[in-house]
Amino acid sequence: xxxxxxxxxxxxxxxxxxxxxxxxxxxxxxxxxxxxxxxxxxxxxxxxxxxxxxxxxxxxxxxxxxxxxxxxxxxxxxxxxxxxxxxxxxxxxxxxxxxxxxxxxxxxxxxxxxxxxxxxxxxxxx
Amino acid sequence: xxxxxxxxxxxxxxxxxxxxxxxxxxxxxxxxxxxxxxxxxxxxxxxxxxxxxxxxxxxxxxxxxxxxxxxxxxxxxxxxxxxxxxxxxxxxxxxxxxxxxxxxxxxxxxxxxxxxxxxxxxxxxx
DNA sequence: GCCATTACTTACTTTTTTGTATGTACCGTA
DNA sequence: TACGGTACATACAAAAAAGTAAGTAATGGC
Numbered sequence: 001x002x003x004x005x006x007x008x009x010x011x012x013x014x015x016x017x018x019x020x021x022x023x024x025x026x027x028x029x030x031x032x033x034x035x036x037x038x039x040x041x042x043x044x045x046x047x048x049x050x051x052x053x054x055x056x057x058x059x060x061x062x063x064x065x066x067x068x069x070x071x072x073x074x075x076x077x078x079x080x081x082x083x084x085x086x087x088x089x090x091x092x093x094x095x096x097x098x099x100x101x102x103x104x105x106x107x108x109x110x111x112x113x114x115x116x117x118x119x120x121x122x123x124x125x126x
Numbered sequence: 127x128x129x130x131x132x133x134x135x136x137x138x139x140x141x142x143x144x145x146x147x148x149x150x151x152x153x154x155x156x157x158x159x160x161x162x163x164x165x166x167x168x169x170x171x172x173x174x175x176x177x178x179x180x181x182x183x184x185x186x187x188x189x190x191x192x193x194x195x196x197x198x199x200x201x202x203x204x205x206x207x208x209x210x211x212x213x214x215x216x217x218x219x220x221x222x223x224x225x226x227x228x229x230x231x232x233x234x235x236x237x238x239x240x241x242x243x244x245x246x247x248x249x250x251x252x
Numbered sequence: 253g254c255c256a257t258t259a260c261t262t263a264c265t266t267t268t269t270t271g272t273a274t275g276t277a278c279c280g281t282a
Numbered sequence: 283t284a285c286g287g288t289a290c291a292t293a294c295a296a297a298a299a300a301g302t303a304a305g306t307a308a309t310g311g312c
Contacts, residue, residue: 003268010267010300013184017163022237023230024162029240031157033270036150037143049289058139060271065290075244085279086288096240103232104149110229111148114155114222118201129298136270136297159300175259186301191260211309212258 029074034059034067036104039093042077043101046092076100155200160185160193162230165219168203169227172218202226 004011018025030036037056041047047055053064068091071077076097082088093101130137144151156162163182167173173181179190194217197203202223208214219227 005267008267009302013159013300016184017159021163021166021234022241023166023234025241026233026237027153027157027162029237031153033139033143036153037147040147040149058142061290062272063270066270075240081289085277086286087278087290089289096243099236099239103229103236106229106232107152108147108149110225111152111155113225114201115148115151117222131297134297135272139270187260188302189300192300211307212256213260213308215259
């Protein structure tokens with residue numbers, strides 16, 4: 001999220017794995033804690049920073065900023081700054097981002113079905 | 127992956143977010159470093175522990191074990207142990223796991239397209 | 253009795269991600 | 283001229299994920 005150690009085994013493996021597998025690559029793009037919730041909320045149009053912050057209760061400004069920046073630099077969302085005071089910044093899905101919508105709908109349905117079939121037992125999703 | 131602190135903010139947020147959003151829930155299921163590569167490789171049928179280890183070069187036995195265990199406890203793969211010595215253990219997708227195949231194909235295609243459109247600039251996927 | 257093989261454990265370290273707390277710029281309004 | 287609102291930035295701490303290194307159990311073959 002912030003600084004990564006360029007030649008750690010960890011980072012090397014990430015590179016290897018995301019270059020080897022388009023799927024892993026895709027999921028990495030979208031794999032941060034709050035990224036999908038952000039994207040879901042942008043499905044119906046633009047939102048301001050503050051609106052996102054209020055909708056996604058629990059997220060901190062720092063986390064929201066970090067995730068928005070990554071989504072932006074990955075070309076999934078677009079950021080528009082209006083030269084006003086106080087500042088106004090709007091976020092929206094790019095064309096590439098919108099292509100994900102049908103996919104995440106299906107994934108979402110899978111999740112809903114799966115959640116019923118396999119109610120959480122293991123503690124990592126208790 | 128191992129022990130989690132039951133009432134850390136981090137863990138509380140994970141619970142909140144995965145219970146609030148089926149999509150985040152799904153991606154979490156599948157979001158570990160090596161999980162998708164494992165799943166991809168199981169697409170065509172059963173594989174033994176050692177086979178996976180050899181196919182996925184770079185993965186350590188520990189990581190392979192941990193991910194397999196999570197996938198199993200999440201009902202995405204099935205583990206079969208044969209009472210032999212030396213031991214033989216086979217892994218395969220469950221029905222629920224197989225339902226993911228069409229979804230990850232699409233995601234994979236998105237990844238491939240996206241990778242061409244947005245060749246990595248940011249260092250987090252250099 | 254010793255070794256090889258397989259599929260793991262266990263204890264530990266490093267790296268990355270997430271969260272906390274506080275500060276900043278901008279300018280119109282009071 | 284102090285204040286409020288917005289969208290951040292920065293320094294730091296905590297937690298989680300990933301990686302390293304060294305075991306272990308079982309048993310058939312030598």
